[in-house]
Amino acid sequence: MPTMYQTMSDEELTHALSELEALADKIRARKLSLDxxxxxxxxxxxxLSRPMLSVLDADADLFDEGVDCSNYGCFEGIPSARRMGAHLLGCPxxxxxxxxxxxxxxxxxxxAMFWRKGSLGAMPWSEYAVANDGVRVKALCPxxxxxxxxxxxxxxxxxxIVVPMGAEGPDMDEVEHLVASDASMKAIWCVPKYSNPVGITYSNDVVHRLATMKTAAPDFKILWDNAYCVHDLADAGDELANIFEVARSAGTEDRIVAFAxxxxxxxxxxxxxxxGASPAGIHEFAHYMQAGLISADKLNQLRHTRFLPDAEAMRAHMQRHAELLRPRFAAVERVLSEGLRGTNCARWTRPHGGYFVSLDGVPGSAKRIVELCATLGVRLTPAGATFPGGLDPQDTNIRIAPSYPTLEELHEALEVLVVAIKLVSAQIVLEERS
Ligand SMILES: Cc1ncc(COP(=O)(O)O)c(C=O)c1O
Incomplete structure (x- = not known):
């Protein structure tokens, strides 16, 4: 589909451009500073979490199920905190x-452990290149x-190694193809729920294929960063299949390493x-970490689990976050759809949770849009940052983070973004014609 500017006559395009430039000048004169x-x-x-700061005082009981949180010990974390982690990660x-x-x-x-020591008997990744004619160890980066x-x-x-991200997760045909025959493919980065930045949740099929795919590397790892596992915008959030359960029945649990x-x-x-990892994986990592850590901050863990003692308390707390985030995500959708209606200059995601909206402009526009926004007083994530090495091959992708600004600031920033998208898209057409 051509953009609105591509369908214009030269005269219409020049007129549209001068209107947009005048708008940009007006914005510049306001000396905005938005982020x-x-x-x-x-x-x-x-x-919302300030009440947690009063949970522990000088008279508080500092024991958690028999563990003294006021002293060294219990490297693995206090029992109630490990249960909280189990709820977030979906493993025992x-x-x-x-x-x-x-x-x-x-x-x-x-x-760093995989790099320096290897895992579960496999060769350290740092030694792989030496043993394999200089072939480097690779990480797949959806x-x-x-x-x-x-x-x-x-x-x-x-x-x-870049792998395209689709509506259901990483392109699994590509992932399976890459890992099946090449033992230097050692890991894949995943943000499986409300992925950063595209906001999608991996489908059951993708989770199943990741957990069961054939890997040439026996020590292949799925780096399952479930940072947004309870971060739904609506009451009924996206459902993510439990990768530990799938992997356990497939006999591949050692490849799962989950974080939250x-x-x-x-x-x-x-x-x-x-x-969270397989029993063998967690044992090995604990051993590695214990070389440099006696125990983590158990008082902070206790504070957290007294404040959010169970799944119901967690759900209620996250609903309060959602109430604050929903209007911001709605503003992104409203301002972009109203401001860009009929232009075909960009498409963007409508996530059900998480922290980001991912926008794609026309090829070759993202860097210029982000630079223009900076001169107009709006700071965005650097264009390209969502690709390894900062290299977005099409230069289209821009990550929008709507959570931090006030609603008023967000509106202003989005309106500036709309002007920048239109102006750069129109300039690109003019340049193509001249
Ligand atoms: C996917 C993902 N993982 C991890 C983090 C950082 O988490 P932490 O503060 O626990 O290091 C972020 C923060 O934006 C994130 O988006």
Whole structure:
């Protein structure tokens, strides 16, 4: 489908462009300073968890089911926190470690273990290239995806391989093809529910194929970052199949390594982070981690589990988050659909949860739109960030993070984005014609 600007005569196009440039000048004169760059909860969302800060005081009982949270010990996390992790990750509590405050750090540590030590008897990934004529270990990166995941595998020296992301998850024909015959394909990054940034939830078929696919690497790992597992916008959220159950019956549980945290449940960077894996996998990782950690912050774990003692409390708390997030996602949909109606200059996702909307402009437009927005006072995630190495081959994808700004700021920022999308799309047509 051609864009509205492609169907215009030269004269109409010049006129439309000068109107859009005048609009951009007016916006520039307002010296806005708005930020839609990172998926941070808003201050009102963070405030929902303030009562948790009063849960423990000087007179509080600091024992959790016999574990003294005020002292060293219980490396694996307190019992109630491991149960919380089990609820989030979908595996038994004795296959969960409740650790520090960042799941991303655990992801980095886990991959560092594979890199330095290998896992379950397999060769360390760092030695693979030496033993295989310099062939590097690879991580599959469904894209658009989460930039910080791709940064972790790149940081360790792995080669990131792009796999297209579809409406049901990664392109499984491509994934199966890549991993079946090439033992250097060692891992795939997954955000299976309300994926960052496209917002889709993996279908049952995708979960099943991931858990059961044939892999040439015996130590292949599915890095299952379930960061948005309870982050539904509506009461009836998307259903994600339980990958542990599928893998257990297929005999592939050792390939699953799952992560979650309370960063977008309570306080970002000050919550609990969890890892879940097969019994053998969790035992090995605990052993690796214990070289550098006696125990995590158990008082913080206790605070969290007293504040959110069960699944029902968690659900009620997340509904309050959803009440604050829903109007923001509705604003994205409203402003974009009204502002871009009939232009064919962009398409975007309508997620049922999570923190992001993913927008695709016309080829070659994303970098220019993000740069233009910056000059108009609106900061967006850098274009390309959703692809490994920052290289979006079509230069179309822009991640919109609507959670942090106030509704008023969000409206303003989205209106600026609409003008930038139209202006860049029109400029591209003019350049193609001249
Ligand atoms: C998919 C995903 N994983 C992990 C994180 C970071 O989590 P944490 O604060 O637990 O490190 C984010 C934050 O945006 C995320 O989107």
């Amino acid at each position: 839609m760059a990172r998926g941070k909860p808003s201050p009102e969302q963070v405030d 509590a004795d296959q969960v470690l409740a650790l520090g405050s960042s799941s991303l750090l655990i992801e980095h540590d886990m991959l 894209s658009p995806g989460y930039d910080r995941h791709f940064a972790i595998s790149a940081d360790l020296g792995m080669e990131n 945290s309370t960063s977008k449940i309570t306080f970002p960077g000050a919550g609990i982070a969890f890892i």
